[in-house]
Amino acid sequence: MPNYKFMPNHTFTRACAALAMSLVCGASLAAEKKLTVGVADALTGGGAVYGLPQANAVKMAADEINVAGGIKVGPDVYKIDVIAYDDKANPTEATNAVRKLIDRDGVKYILGFCCSGSTSAVASFIRNEKAVMLVGNAAERSITTAKIPNLVRTRPPADYSGQAAGTFIARKGQKRIAVLGALDVGFYAQYVDSVERELKKAGGEIIAREIFSLKDRDMSPQLTKIRGLNPDAILVVGYVEPAAFVYRQAVELGMNIPRYGFTSGSEEQFLRVTTSEQMEGVWDLRPTELTLLSASKNGVAYHANYTKIFNASPSPSSPYAYDQLYALKAAVEAAGTVDNTEAVAKALRTIPVPPQVVMQYQPVDGKMFDSNGQAYTSNGAFQWQKGKWVFVEDLPSDSKAYSQFLSTLN
Amino acid sequence: MKRSLSFLPWLLALIVLAMLPELLPVKYYLHLSILALIWVIVAQGQNLIQGFTGYVSIVQAGFMGIGAYGSALLSLNLQWPLWATVAMAPVITALFALLTGYPSLRVKGHYFAIVTLAFNLIIVIVLVHYSELTKGEAGISNIPKPWGGSREAFYYLALVLASALTLLAALIARSRVGEILLAIRQNEDLVAAVGIAAWKYKLFAFVVSAMYAGLGGALYAHFQGFINPEIFGVAQSLDAILAVILGGAGTIAGPAIGAFLVVFLPELLRFADSFRLILYGLILVLATIFMPIGIVGIARSGFARMTGRGGQHGG
Numbered sequence A: 001m002p003n004y005k006f007m008p009n010h011t012f013t014r015a016c017a018a019l020a021m022s023l024v025c026g027a028s029l030a031a032e033k034k035l036t037v038g039v040a041d042a043l044t045g046g047g048a049v050y051g052l053p054q055a056n057a058v059k060m061a062a063d064e065i066n067v068a069g070g071i072k073v074g075p076d077v078y079k080i081d082v083i084a085y086d087d088k089a090n091p092t093e094a095t096n097a098v099r100k101l102i103d104r105d106g107v108k109y110i111l112g113f114c115c116s117g118s119t120s121a122v123a124s125f126i127r128n129e130k131a132v133m134l135v136g137n138a139a140e141r142s143i144t145t146a147k148i149p150n151l152v153r154t155r156p157p158a159d160y161s162g163q164a165a166g167t168f169i170a171r172k173g174q175k176r177i178a179v180l181g182a183l184d185v186g187f188y189a190q191y192v193d194s195v196e197r198e199l200k201k202a203g204g205e206i207i208a209r210e211i212f213s214l215k216d217r218d219m220s221p222q223l224t225k226i227r228g229l230n231p232d233a234i235l236v237v238g239y240v241e242p243a244a245f246v247y248r249q250a251v252e253l254g255m256n257i258p259r260y261g262f263t264s265g266s267e268e269q270f271l272r273v274t275t276s277e278q279m280e281g282v283w284d285l286r287p288t289e290l291t292l293l294s295a296s297k298n299g300v301a302y303h304a305n306y307t308k309i310f311n312a313s314p315s316p317s318s319p320y321a322y323d324q325l326y327a328l329k330a331a332v333e334a335a336g337t338v339d340n341t342e343a344v345a346k347a348l349r350t351i352p353v354p355p356q357v358v359m360q361y362q363p364v365d366g367k368m369f370d371s372n373g374q375a376y377t378s379n380g381a382f383q384w385q386k387g388k389w390v391f392v393e394d395l396p397s398d399s400k401a402y403s404q405f406l407s408t409l410n
Numbered sequence B: 001m002k003r004s005l006s007f008l009p010w011l012l013a014l015i016v017l018a019m020l021p022e023l024l025p026v027k028y029y030l031h032l033s034i035l036a037l038i039w040v041i042v043a044q045g046q047n048l049i050q051g052f053t054g055y056v057s058i059v060q061a062g063f064m065g066i067g068a069y070g071s072a073l074l075s076l077n078l079q080w081p082l083w084a085t086v087a088m089a090p091v092i093t094a095l096f097a098l099l100t101g102y103p104s105l106r107v108k109g110h111y112f113a114i115v116t117l118a119f120n121l122i123i124v125i126v127l128v129h130y131s132e133l134t135k136g137e138a139g140i141s142n143i144p145k146p147w148g149g150s151r152e153a154f155y156y157l158a159l160v161l162a163s164a165l166t167l168l169a170a171l172i173a174r175s176r177v178g179e180i181l182l183a184i185r186q187n188e189d190l191v192a193a194v195g196i197a198a199w200k201y202k203l204f205a206f207v208v209s210a211m212y213a214g215l216g217g218a219l220y221a222h223f224q225g226f227i228n229p230e231i232f233g234v235a236q237s238l239d240a241i242l243a244v245i246l247g248g249a250g251t252i253a254g255p256a257i258g259a260f261l262v263v264f265l266p267e268l269l270r271f272a273d274s275f276r277l278i279l280y281g282l283i284l285v286l287a288t289i290f291m292p293i294g295i296v297g298i299a300r301s302g303f304a305r306m307t308g309r310g311g312q313h314g315g
Helices: A011-029 A048-067 A091-104 A116-126 A158-171 A186-201 A220-229 A240-252 A267-271 A297-310 A319-335 A341-348 A399-407 B008-023 B027-052 B060-077 B082-104 B109-129 B151-174 B176-193 B198-224 B234-247 B253-290 B294-307
Strands: A032-041 A071-073 A076-086 A109-112 A132-135 A151-153 A176-181 A205-211 A233-237 A259-262 A283-287 A379-385 A388-395
Touching: A032 A048, A032 A091, A032 A319, A048 A076, A048 A109, A048 A297, A048 A319, A071 A319, A076 A091, A076 B253, A091 A109, A091 A116, A091 B027, A091 B198, A091 B253, A109 A319, A116 A132, A116 B198, A132 A319, A132 A341, A158 A186, A158 A259, A158 A283, A158 A379, A158 A388, A158 A399, A176 A186, A176 A220, A186 A205, A186 A233, A205 A220, A220 A240, A233 A240, A240 A259, A240 A267, A297 A319, A319 A341, B008 B027, B008 B151, B027 B060, B027 B151, B027 B176, B027 B198, B027 B234, B027 B253, B060 B082, B060 B109, B060 B198, B060 B234, B082 B109, B082 B198, B109 B234, B151 B176, B151 B198, B176 B198, B234 B253, B234 B294, B253 B294
Parallel strands: A032 A076, A032 A109, A109 A132, A132 A151, A176 A205, A176 A233, A233 A259, A259 A283
Antiparallel strands: A071 A076, A283 A379, A379 A388
16 A cells, blocks of 8 residues: 655656565566656645645556556556645736646646636636646636637536536525625636526525635624524535634524535535534535545545545545546546647547546536537535535536537627 | 855856756756746846835735736737747836836825735735636646746746846945945935835835836746636735745845745645645744844854954945
8 A cells, every 4th residue: 555645746756666666566567658647736725625635536546557557658668756846826826837737847738726816817828838737626617618629627517517506505595695705816716607597596695705715714893794684594615614614603693594615625624613503404516525424436536545545534536536546547648748748738639538537527518628629517416414524416407508608699 | 255256156156056857856946946036027127115115015926916917918819929038028017117116105104004005905906806817716728838838947047137137236235226225225215314204115126126027027937838816915015025024134145045936935844735825924934033144144144243244235
């Protein structure tokens, strides 16, 4: 069992391991080649709650693929090596990290990308590079409306989930919804806009849009204002930590109304801020990401392996990055090359969903990624019950219709 | 050093910088060098108000943002030629600086720093929330790049502009205006007592400083091809201050050296993984405590000690 708490640069360890292996195996390693993939993600700072688990997930997938024999391209077998750099979810840092991966390290395949601002910065120039970019958790819609041929994304855009969430809230009978969230972040605003459209169809409305920022911890002013409006429910959209403070402080202020959210945080991440009692009954309406109760066989195995290796539960969104590597493996094998990035990028848009992935994708015309380079998962309603996120039901989501809609956007 | 020979280090630096694209085996370092040259412009501007006038402004990145968004929006929405938009960026920034500088410069010391900090926050808030124009946090993509995005060509553009603006800063520093700015830094009350309207000179330094930042922002936008409000936050304004302190406040060479440090140091520390920012912070704290006169100040002291002569200010 490899002992790797996440350490992005294992150069020395790898060098020692490679030396030892070559001494033991001698000539048998001569035919083996190395495919280096890069990860650019938020390993520190506020975005690290998403970025660090993603980077860990890529390393775990690489190790699994290597143990299973690597990537087979014709007569060659490629073992995967991972280099990960921190982009702090900052556009300039992300550009620097990716430039380093491409220019200095010679990397052709770059994975990770949890956060929208930094991802958009890289997406703006990746078209001109002989490289393929696989985006994970970053949910800003415009990332896949630019029709960049060498970019694909495993996570569906936020408004795809917002539409399903709006239908669910309307069906629950709540009419007057107050929103509190990181509404200055584009994709959260897009999610709320979609919710509002669906609410209006059912005669409902959003009565308040209050904002918190990533670093805010005291939400009582916004909550006090919302309480005065007497809403039927609140909807919380944002990063895990500030959202957790909202849930906690809503209880502390005596707001006994349904709480809906769009956060994708793990139990462990929420419990750093709130108690399980304060979280009881909270809904998370999001892509059907990883929770043990919603997980497939692959998901259960992923959860167990990740927990064992990293001594922490995986965040629900981390498999987006894990799945990237399996999609890349399938595309490289389909294209029959690792050097021709154009062929691999094309192959990514033609492969079916690989059997090893964790998320439950909804293929469009039998393909994992549509012509925009976008993959779709089902959406689900999860509820916090006795210390755990419990998968309650699937939310209606039409990936093909959304894909067509996405194709019409610039 | 005799004045006739004082240009030699500059000439040597220019020759090395001019040859850099040929010397660098990896284009990633060229990318960082372009960013560093943009930061040289921003830091030289910061030095005018902070180093020479003695007013610590925490809005330099906000002004970069105004220049960047101004140039990008003129290019994309009004289809202005790229060179015209870059030239307009400092003008637009100067207008904002005039509006903000007049009330800001009525206060001194920490109060001035706090007022400018507030302006930077306001600029970011406007950039985030006026999304009809700025596209908010999602940012603006596909900003035109000159010469088809050639990094070598952009490098020389940045080098020419950084050199020209460094020369301009030196000319300002050695002019009567520069002497008055230094006098304001030393004793503003005394400057007022001899009948000089100090506020005019302070406003001049603040506006010119902002123009430098505006031009730097426009260059950044057309180099990267993408901007969003995150890039122009207070953290980046602190980087501009650090560039001046690390290099040497109130000198001409200092901000140039400091700019390269704030760009290259975090990148060179990537080997330290998650300890990178801790290490970076530690280096900055130690440098500020033990090198308050900056690298140029220390080099001058060392040179003066060796030759038995005092250092010369403003060079």
